[in-house]
Amino acid sequence: MPHPGGRPPFQPTDQDRATVKNMAAAGINQDLIRRCISGKINDKTFRKHFREELDLSATLVTGFAMSKLFACIQKGEAWAICFWLKCKANFQETTAVNQRLVDANGNDRSPLNVVFVGVGQTAVAARGKPPALALQPLDPDGEAI
Numbered sequence: 001m002p003h004p005g006g007r008p009p010f011q012p013t014d015q016d017r018a019t020v021k022n023m024a025a026a027g028i029n030q031d032l033i034r035r036c037i038s039g040k041i042n043d044k045t046f047r048k049h050f051r052e053e054l055d056l057s058a059t060l061v062t063g064f065a066m067s068k069l070f071a072c073i074q075k076g077e078a079w080a081i082c083f084w085l086k087c088k089a090n091f092q093e094t095t096a097v098n099q100r101l102v103d104a105n106g107n108d109r110s111p112l113n114v115v116f117v118g119v120g121q122t123a124v125a126a127r128g129k130p131p132a133l134a135l136q137p138l139d140p141d142g143e144a145i
Contacts, residue, residue: 010041012049020050025057 012020016037023033033054034046047054072080085091 007040010038010045010049012037017050017053020053021057024050024054025061027058030054 019037020033023036024030030046031043034041034043037046041049069080069084073084082091086093
């Protein structure tokens, strides 16, 4: 039966669906996606035909990535274990540096303990005062107490 006047109804292709799915998963704006597949359909028609792709694509990709990460963790791959601990368990890599303070006569003073907590975050303790962010205190030889 012929369509009564106006444009024929929009029929998305498999290629249109794949494009919308990939672009939505990447977080691209819906209006830009609509214009990429066919700028001639309006917003309402676009959302009507691609609702599932728009709503679920990012979640599906995240689930797929997580399943691959879990597989690597189960294999015992160190990078995957470290990634999970840093991202989900709030673990942080730390580096401790022990510097000696010396007066004008060359006499040793209290050690300066510096603990690098993360990128751009440093805690410093001088003359026995504990740093606010220190993860572990150091003895004068730089060993953890």
